[in-house]
Amino acid sequence: MxxxxxxxxxxxxxxxxxxxxxxxxxxxxxxxxxxxxxxxGKPVVLVFYPADWSPVCTDQLSLYNELMPEWQRFNAELLxxxxxxxxxxxxxxxxxxxxxxxxxxFEPKGAVSRAYGAYDEASGMSERALFVVxxxxxxxxxxxxxxxxxxxxxxxxxALESLASPVAR
Amino acid sequence: MSPRQSYHAPRLTxxxxxxxxxxxxxxxxxxxxxxxxxxxxxxxxxxxVVKQLEELMPTDLRFAFRHFPITTLHPHxxxxxxAAEVAGSQxxxxxxHDWIYEHQDTLEPGDLRRAAxxxxxxxxxxxxxxxxxxxxxxxxxxxxxxxxxxxxxxxxFFINGVRHDGDYELETLVDAVRTALLAGAR
Numbered sequence: 001m002x003x004x005x006x007x008x009x010x011x012x013x014x015x016x017x018x019x020x021x022x023x024x025x026x027x028x029x030x031x032x033x034x035x036x037x038x039x040x041g042k043p044v045v046l047v048f049y050p051a052d053w054s055p056v057c058t059d060q061l062s063l064y065n066e067l068m069p070e071w072q073r074f075n076a077e078l079l080x081x082x083x084x085x086x087x088x089x090x091x092x093x094x095x096x097x098x099x100x101x102x103x104x105x106f107e108p109k110g111a112v113s114r115a116y117g118a119y120d121e122a123s124g125m126s127e128r129a130l131f132v133v134x135x136x137x138x139x140x141x142x143x144x145x146x147x148x149x150x151x152x153x154x155x156x157x158x159a160l161e162s163l164a165s166p167v168a169r
Numbered sequence: 170m171s172p173r174q175s176y177h178a179p180r181l182t183x184x185x186x187x188x189x190x191x192x193x194x195x196x197x198x199x200x201x202x203x204x205x206x207x208x209x210x211x212x213x214x215x216x217x218v219v220k221q222l223e224e225l226m227p228t229d230l231r232f233a234f235r236h237f238p239i240t241t242l243h244p245h246x247x248x249x250x251x252a253a254e255v256a257g258s259q260x261x262x263x264x265x266h267d268w269i270y271e272h273q274d275t276l277e278p279g280d281l282r283r284a285a286x287x288x289x290x291x292x293x294x295x296x297x298x299x300x301x302x303x304x305x306x307x308x309x310x311x312x313x314x315x316x317x318x319x320x321x322x323x324x325x326f327f328i329n330g331v332r333h334d335g336d337y338e339l340e341t342l343v344d345a346v347r348t349a350l351l352a353g354a355r
Contacts, residue, residue: 058242063322066241096241150322
């Protein structure tokens, strides 16, 4: 399995058409969790990323932060997910002024990332992977980026556009 | 890197045209377009390289600039972009653009306004345009056009509409522009 993954890391990334595995992850240090299924009815963008504080993740998530009006235009929720603790998320989000939730796939470590086929066993971190989940909780688009490459936002926007006509501005 | 598919560099979805700030010969065979952020240190490092490149290729190359401010990381970038656009509406875009990249450490509102005065802008109009964010929609249009063209950070260059994925050392850019010239000559 691991050997195969090394040559084709996208092999077990959940593909379009699959049901998005539900999860219930800590979203804030004071005990608030976020459950994916409560967002049913609107598109959800899941952004798995390796680590808070790392340079590529900072660039990538700052770009998504700059695009908040676009996500709102599609009535979409964007969620960041990594194995960092909720306290690291809190400090990083404050430092970088991130305005969307960061979820802690911390305990059991990486369980949600694994369920999406977006966990790198070797490094013990989430992969840099993107998913668009449709109104019914089905994956409509997924993308695995090389770990050191910021995938940008074009693929996400194209996927949201193809999902439905955007909410009137 | 995933071996799933062959790689194609992203293309510019909004071609360089009348809406853009472009300098250099109108009939140049190569257009170098940069998406840049005025407070980004990497863009600051690329600035003199682009100038050298323009000096090396005065007839074949023209240069266009679009805004790609990441405002949370660079809190001065948006106002600087607006200041450059105001200057552009008074036919001094490139003077302000150059001033900003030569003064990246001093981009407070008062600094930009003083620069506007030094460049001979109508300061009453400058104040009104900054106050009303007259050019914010244009800057946002630049930004979104970049996002849709595969820009994920700054600086990102496009050469004749194709994203340049190499570094921005002078030699690299000279090679890339020459390659585009050859491709165009075929």
